Structures are given as structure tokens and as C-alpha cells.
Amino acid sequence: MAFNCFLKGDEMGIRILTDSVADIPKEIAKELNIEILPLTVNFEDGSYKDNVEISNEEFYEKLKIAKNLPTTSQISPGDFIEAFKKITQNGEEVIAILMSSRLSGTYNSAVTAKDYLKNEEITVIDSSLVTFTQGLMVIKAARMALKGCSKSEIVDKIVYMKENMECKFIIEDIDYLKKGGRLTSSQALMSKLLNIKPILTIEDGRVVFESKVRGKKRAIKWVINWLKTNDFKLEEKTIGLFHSNNKQYLMELHEELIKNFGVREIIEAKVGAVVGTHAGPGCIAIALIK
Known part of the structure; x- marks a missing residue:
């Protein structure tokens, strides 16, 4: 899978960030250096960070016996601030590709964090998607970032995927x-x-x-x-x-x-x-x- 991209010596590297709703397999996230922030799932017996404090297998076992549907909580602006600072202070730009803003406040939390930090090295994108439809977009962006594609090239591709x-x-x-x-x-x-x-x-x-x-x-x-x-x-x-x-x-x-x-x-x-x-x-x- 070839991209006509290369990283110039004076350009910053790019890190792709997403939320756990993208459902990207852990081995792919590790291979492509994707940063994943978890949402929280709330059962009657407690709250768990998605795919961090509760695995997919454990979740479906609990879902079977739950009397009521669990609820979910968005990622907080504070969590985004911490993640954004860690990436940018490491000398990288960050492109955050997040679940549909019509289904969660997670995207708005990321925008709030970006506005607070006032950092132009942070780009926040509403994928308008969920689960692995969003995940495909994130994987494509991460592959392009590793190939040295520029922020504008990656963002253009994300917009194209979002529309198609x-x-x-x-x-x-x-x-x-x-x-x-x-x-x-x-x-x-x-x-x-x-x-x-x-x-x-x-x-x-x-x-x-x-x-x-x-x-x-x-x-x-x-x-x-x-x-x-x-x-x-x-x-x-x-x-x-x-x-x-x-x-x-x-x-x-x-x-x-x-x-x-x-x-x-x-x-x-x-x-x-x-x-x-x-x-x-x-x-x-x-x-x-x-």
C-alpha cells in the first residue's frame, strides 16, 4: 500500500489519536503507533474504562446478565489535555479522529482541550462515524503518517473517507x-x-x-x-x-x-x-x- 509521501528534515512527525469507539485491534494500534483514549462504560456495579479496565469478553459477559443497559461516559477535556500535551511535548503534531459528535460529546471535549491549549499542532476531526468504520479512517491516517505524509495530505484523505x-x-x-x-x-x-x-x-x-x-x-x-x-x-x-x-x-x-x-x-x-x-x-x- 504505497503513498507518495516523504518527511522533510524540518517537518514534525505526526501522531494519530482516536477514542476507543474506533474498535481498533490492539496489535494494529501498537504497530501503527495510534494513541487510543478510552470512554467509560457504566454498569450497576461500577464504571470501567473501555478495553482498559474491562475487556470485550468481560463486557459481553456482563451485558448478558445486566438488568438494565449500561450507560457510557465521554472522554473528559482533561484527559484530552493530558494526551495532547504528552504528544506535542514529544515534538510531534497530533491529529485526533473521533467518533460522531452526534452520538457523543467526546469530540466537543477534544475541541475544548485544543482551545484551552491554544496549540496549532493539534487538529481535531469529527469522523461522523462509529466503531470500525471510524477505525478504518484512523488506520489509513496512521499508515500515511508513518509514510511521512503531511498534515494537509492526511486531513484531505480523512475528509474524503468521511464523505465516501x-x-x-x-x-x-x-x-x-x-x-x-x-x-x-x-x-x-x-x-x-x-x-x-x-x-x-x-x-x-x-x-x-x-x-x-x-x-x-x-x-x-x-x-x-x-x-x-x-x-x-x-x-x-x-x-x-x-x-x-x-x-x-x-x-x-x-x-x-x-x-x-x-x-x-x-x-x-x-x-x-x-x-x-x-x-x-x-x-x-x-x-x-x-
């Missing part, structure tokens, strides 16, 4: 949409009786319903048909596949992609506590640049 990202989520457990207020009790009951699998997408920074399909196999077929109908050239693309504790179902989608398309690169990730709270266990998703 496509994603589809297949929801397995209707109950979590009901608990989150997206479905009424009667809608949820009817959907369960008919084995309906809602398909969601992201529009203007919000998660919205796109379609509904009866059965898991048909839901995967819907995604494959959507890709074919839109004539996406997957041999030229990096595909993000991600799941909320349902690797087996995700692999069914993975196999169908390989069977039907020549895919350049597939990166897999696991949905963490923040989005997992609302999607529930069993969800699978795909993201790519259209």
Missing part, C-alpha cells in the same frame, strides 16, 4: 434495539416471531435503519447483492469486517466476500463496549470506501 464511507450492520438480537428505544415492544416481538434481521447504516453521523431481512443467511445475501448492485471494485479496496462477539457469523460473511469478489485487504475487528451496548451481542458489519 459505506457501512452496513446486521443486527442479531432485536432485544437490544428495544432496550435502547429504537423499537417498541410490539415491533420487537413481531420481528422475533418473523426472524427479522434489521440492517442499519450511518447517515449524517447517526445510526439509522436501512432494511430488514428474514434470517441470517438472507441478511448476508443482502450485503453481497448490495455490493454487486453498486459495482464496488473490492480488489482495489480495504474492507473492514467487525462483530460484537459473533466471530462465526462474521466468517460466513468473510467467506462469501472471498467467493464472490477479489478483495485486496480485509481487516477484522471486534466491537467494543460503547457500540456493543446498543447493537447487542451477535451483530456483524462491513465497512468500505465506495
Whole structure:
């Protein structure tokens, strides 16, 4: 994956920062030197830093037995101030790519921190995305930063991705949409009786319903048909596949992609506590640049 970038001797290095909602696998974050700040997930028995004080596996186990949906808390301006100062004092610029401002106050916290520090070496971007759709953007930016691309080149690419990202989520457990207020009790009951699998997408920074399909196999077929109908050239693309504790179902989608398309690169990730709270266990998703 080549970029026509190089770092001049008098230019600062660039560090990419994001929040834990991006759901970037730890090994990739380490490899690409991505700084990740955690949101907090609040259960009745206490609060935990996402993927720091509670693992994905522990989160889904607690979610199964929780009487009420956990809540989540945004990253504070103070946490951003500390992270920004650490990076810039190390002689690097920082580009923060954060979850949709329509779904959390995390982006606004980062803007508050930047304004407080009055540091032009800090760039804060609202991805208008969540989970690994946001993660793909962060990975691309981090790869470009390691190749020596300039801040303007990276920001231009992020803006392009923000405007052209496509994603589809297949929801397995209707109950979590009901608990989150997206479905009424009667809608949820009817959907369960008919084995309906809602398909969601992201529009203007919000998660919205796109379609509904009866059965898991048909839901995967819907995604494959959507890709074919839109004539996406997957041999030229990096595909993000991600799941909320349902690797087996995700692999069914993975196999169908390989069977039907020549895919350049597939990166897999696991949905963490923040989005997992609302999607529930069993969800699978795909993201790519259209």
C-alpha cells in the first residue's frame, strides 16, 4: 500500500489519536503507533474504562446478565489535555479522529482541550462515524503518517473517507434495539416471531435503519447483492469486517466476500463496549470506501 509521501528534515512527525469507539485491534494500534483514549462504560456495579479496565469478553459477559443497559461516559477535556500535551511535548503534531459528535460529546471535549491549549499542532476531526468504520479512517491516517505524509495530505484523505464511507450492520438480537428505544415492544416481538434481521447504516453521523431481512443467511445475501448492485471494485479496496462477539457469523460473511469478489485487504475487528451496548451481542458489519 504505497503513498507518495516523504518527511522533510524540518517537518514534525505526526501522531494519530482516536477514542476507543474506533474498535481498533490492539496489535494494529501498537504497530501503527495510534494513541487510543478510552470512554467509560457504566454498569450497576461500577464504571470501567473501555478495553482498559474491562475487556470485550468481560463486557459481553456482563451485558448478558445486566438488568438494565449500561450507560457510557465521554472522554473528559482533561484527559484530552493530558494526551495532547504528552504528544506535542514529544515534538510531534497530533491529529485526533473521533467518533460522531452526534452520538457523543467526546469530540466537543477534544475541541475544548485544543482551545484551552491554544496549540496549532493539534487538529481535531469529527469522523461522523462509529466503531470500525471510524477505525478504518484512523488506520489509513496512521499508515500515511508513518509514510511521512503531511498534515494537509492526511486531513484531505480523512475528509474524503468521511464523505465516501459505506457501512452496513446486521443486527442479531432485536432485544437490544428495544432496550435502547429504537423499537417498541410490539415491533420487537413481531420481528422475533418473523426472524427479522434489521440492517442499519450511518447517515449524517447517526445510526439509522436501512432494511430488514428474514434470517441470517438472507441478511448476508443482502450485503453481497448490495455490493454487486453498486459495482464496488473490492480488489482495489480495504474492507473492514467487525462483530460484537459473533466471530462465526462474521466468517460466513468473510467467506462469501472471498467467493464472490477479489478483495485486496480485509481487516477484522471486534466491537467494543460503547457500540456493543446498543447493537447487542451477535451483530456483524462491513465497512468500505465506495
